[in-house]
Structure formats: structure tokens, C-alpha cells
Amino acid sequence: LxxxxxxxxxxxxxxxxxxxxxxxxxxxxxxxxxxxxxxxxxxxxxxxxxxxxxxxxxxxxxxxxxxxxxxxxxxxxxxxxxxxxxxxxxxxxxxxxxxxxxxxxxxITYELELQSQLVNAQKLKALGRLSASIAHDFGNPLIGIRALLKDFDQRLELNQQDTHLLEIAVSECNRMQTLIGNFQHFYNSKRTFSTPCDINEVLNRLVFFMQKTLLTNNITTVIDHTPNLPPTKGRVDQLEQVFLNIILNAVDAMADQGGTLTIATYSEKDSICAAISDTGQGMDEQTMRQIFEPFYSTKPEVDGTGLGLSVSYGIISAHNGTITCRSTVSEGTTFKVFLPVEAHTV
Missing domain, CATH: 3.30.450.20 (PAS domain)
Incomplete structure (x- = not known):
């Protein structure tokens, strides 16, 4: 820059x-x-x-x-x-x-990127404050509602239709609980304990976990890891969530026609980079400008809350890293996650 x-x-x-x-x-x-x-x-x-x-x-x-x-x-x-x-x-x-x-x-590229990062940081800060309130004000009552629904299901003799309706209600409670959990990532991400992380190991574990989904969608996986990368320091479960979310988005982008998912890692100065590319439908400039905004989603309302990438942005920011995206319509998308090398290994 x-x-x-x-x-x-x-x-x-x-x-x-x-x-x-x-x-x-x-x-x-x-x-x-x-x-x-x-x-x-x-x-x-x-x-x-x-x-x-x-x-x-x-x-x-x-x-x-x-x-x-x-x-x-x-x-x-x-x-x-x-x-x-x-x-x-x-x-x-x-x-x-x-x-x-x-x-x-x-x-003015550098200035525009700084402005964008500042705006996103301000949004994350506001959402972090909101998440604490939502987790408290909605989380506890929701647990009570879900418990009552399960109790009704066990105690009452319901017909098949009513049982099905109760199952839907419990499922919706679970979905709301997941949404609240996503909110809490903004609030708690900087308060969690960090350990040395091997990014190659994290990604390999995810690819193994996702093998069936990738094959079912006719997606070929190409792994291009740089061996012996220095570790980064962070929460493995949170980094897994970030990479899983990016991979799932790639699967959605290639769901209709299949394609190639490429996962590469490499060192860059005092950082390590994980680059995840797909050959899917890509995104236009308007979508690109909004992908990290909370509640923005290109998926149907029933399929997504629009918090996935904004949560990912918050997690990587809390790890003192950056996440970028480049996309071309009809050609595909590449997400790059940059994380700092653990201090004593630099």
C-alpha cells in the first residue's frame, strides 16, 4: 500500500x-x-x-x-x-x-481502506455493547421458554400435529439461541484465553470434517499449505468458526455447478495468511461493500442471519489480524485471513 x-x-x-x-x-x-x-x-x-x-x-x-x-x-x-x-x-x-x-x-486506495476499517470497527464496538444486553435480556427467558415447551411435550398427550408444532417451536428457540451466541462473540472475543495455533492443522481438520459435504456438492479441494509455518496465538475454536464460515460460503457459491475449493497458507512478513478461494458465482461491487456488515446476507431469510462474516470479522480483529475479500462475478471469490505470528517466534 x-x-x-x-x-x-x-x-x-x-x-x-x-x-x-x-x-x-x-x-x-x-x-x-x-x-x-x-x-x-x-x-x-x-x-x-x-x-x-x-x-x-x-x-x-x-x-x-x-x-x-x-x-x-x-x-x-x-x-x-x-x-x-x-x-x-x-x-x-x-x-x-x-x-x-x-x-x-x-x-487514495490506502485512505479508503483505512476509512472502511474505521467504520467497521465502530460498527463492531456498537454491536458488542448491544450483544451484552441482548444475551442477558433475551437469553435467560429463552432458556425458560424452551424448557417449558419440552416439559409440555413430555407431560401432555398430544396428537401428531401438535407434537410437530412443538418441535418447530423448540427448533426456533434453538435458532434464536444460536443467534444470541453469535452476538456474544463480539462481546467475549477479547476476554478468552489464547494458545499457540497451527493454522495448517486447523484447516486440515476442517477439510476432513467437510469432506462429505464437498464431495456431495461436486467440489474438488486443492490444498496448498506452506509447511512448518510459525504458530499464531489465538482461540482455536474461534478460528475454526471463521474458516468454517468461509468454506460454507464457498460451498453455497458453488452448489449449483460444483467447482474447485483452493486452500493455501503462506508467510508474509510478520504474519501468516490463509487464502480460501472458490470458483463459484462471485459477487458484485455492491455486495462486496456490505459482506462484513451485521445482518447483511445474500441467502434467503430462512437460511441465514447475516451474522456469519461480521462475526468472522470481529473474531479476526480481536486476534489482531485482518480479513480481506476479492471477488469477480462468474469467476469466484478469495478470502484472505492474516494473523500475526506468535511474538517469540518472529
Whole structure:
């Protein structure tokens, strides 16, 4: 990631958006040298139709003698998608004809990610306070209701239909108890005892547990673990919940057509990373922006509460780690979980 004082990029094109000049700031930001882009159209850097349309609007404003400012996604030489804050204007000759366009921009990817992390942290803090209240105010009465329902089932002579209705009521109580338990992860995750964890071992155990589900859904599993990774420190049961949730989401994404689930681990600086990829239906940008929000779910209401990934985000944050997601519609999704190496092993 570039620091906040990333160099300003300057690009000058002709009236057809053919690149005539770039400064060193552009070269550092994109990875392209001047000779590699000279004579090429500016659109080679823009990744999709939406942002190409934004370039068209910028040109339209510039032709009217107005400057245009906006955020545009671009792709670096090594294929990384980043975001620029761009200001464009036109250069006119003495006959009021456009000879060139000038774009001055600054990479704001890092700032946007920091803002996103701050917003998520604030949401988690608020939800943590709420969870304590819900667990107390709803949890205890729910236990009593469930006990009464079971008592009725045992003491009363009920017909088959009434017995079935009682079973549904107990099942719904259990579902509510699970929901409350998910809430409590926000409240208790930082108060639990941590031990050294072998991420490869945690993931291998989950894959073994999930074998039947994966085979039933015609999903091939590819394991690409880096051996002898240093341990991280954390709650094994909570990390298992995070990885299980990601794997179950991958299964759902590939349920209709099958596919490949790839689980890789590797070291990166003072962290270890677990990358879980699927070849499922993928997600659009709108969904990507909301996946870690509490109660947001793409599943039918009866299938999910929308807390899975937000709980996962809270757990990984409590472990001083990060969780990221990249997805392309019709191609698949990759979740990466970064966890710090246990201090004395660094």
C-alpha cells in the first residue's frame, strides 16, 4: 500500500486521449514506465465500463472549459486494482480548440481502506455493547421458554400435529439461541484465553470434517499449505468458526455447478495468511461493500442471519489480524485471513 503522502501523478494526452507525457509519480503509482504507455490510449489503465464512462464525462466537462474531479479505479502493471482521486482539465489553443487533456491524480486506495476499517470497527464496538444486553435480556427467558415447551411435550398427550408444532417451536428457540451466541462473540472475543495455533492443522481438520459435504456438492479441494509455518496465538475454536464460515460460503457459491475449493497458507512478513478461494458465482461491487456488515446476507431469510462474516470479522480483529475479500462475478471469490505470528517466534 502507498503511504498517505503518495506522489501526485500527472498524465497529458492529446485530444484523442493518446498518452503523450507521464511524470515519475505516475510511473511509481502504476508500475508502467513512460516508454510502455507512450502513444497508447488512456483507457488501457481503466478496468471496467463504469469507470471508462467516468473518463468520458471528464472529457465532456473539460471540453466545456470546466475541470472535473472524481474517483476512478485503475489497474497497475502487476494487475492490482487501486483507486485514484483525479482532477482533469483541457488545454485550448488560441482558436479555442482542445489540444490536450491533463489529469492530475493521487492514489487514495490506502485512505479508503483505512476509512472502511474505521467504520467497521465502530460498527463492531456498537454491536458488542448491544450483544451484552441482548444475551442477558433475551437469553435467560429463552432458556425458560424452551424448557417449558419440552416439559409440555413430555407431560401432555398430544396428537401428531401438535407434537410437530412443538418441535418447530423448540427448533426456533434453538435458532434464536444460536443467534444470541453469535452476538456474544463480539462481546467475549477479547476476554478468552489464547494458545499457540497451527493454522495448517486447523484447516486440515476442517477439510476432513467437510469432506462429505464437498464431495456431495461436486467440489474438488486443492490444498496448498506452506509447511512448518510459525504458530499464531489465538482461540482455536474461534478460528475454526471463521474458516468454517468461509468454506460454507464457498460451498453455497458453488452448489449449483460444483467447482474447485483452493486452500493455501503462506508467510508474509510478520504474519501468516490463509487464502480460501472458490470458483463459484462471485459477487458484485455492491455486495462486496456490505459482506462484513451485521445482518447483511445474500441467502434467503430462512437460511441465514447475516451474522456469519461480521462475526468472522470481529473474531479476526480481536486476534489482531485482518480479513480481506476479492471477488469477480462468474469467476469466484478469495478470502484472505492474516494473523500475526506468535511474538517469540518472529
Amino acid at each position: 502507498y503511504p498517505l503522502n503518495s506522489p501526485v501523478s500527472v498524465v497529458i494526452t492529446d485530444q484523442r486521449l493518446t498518452i503523450e507525457y507521464v511524470n515519475t509519480g505516475f510511473e511509481k503509482a502504476t508500475g508502467y514506465l513512460f516508454d510502455e504507455v507512450h502513444g497508447k490510449n488512456l483507457s488501457i489503465l481503466v478496468i471496467d465500463t463504469e469507470h471508462r464512462d467516468m473518463i468520458k464525462r471528464a472529457v465532456e466537462h473539460s471540453l466545456l472549459g470546466q475541470s472535473w474531479q472524481g474517483q476512478v479505479k485503475y489497474q497497475t502493471k502487476d494487475g492490482v486494482t487501486r483507486v485514484l482521486d483525479v482532477v482533469t482539465s483541457a488545454i485550448f489553443n488560441s482558436g479555442d480548440q482542445v489540444t490536450n487533456f491533463v489529469a492530475v491524480s493521487r492514489d
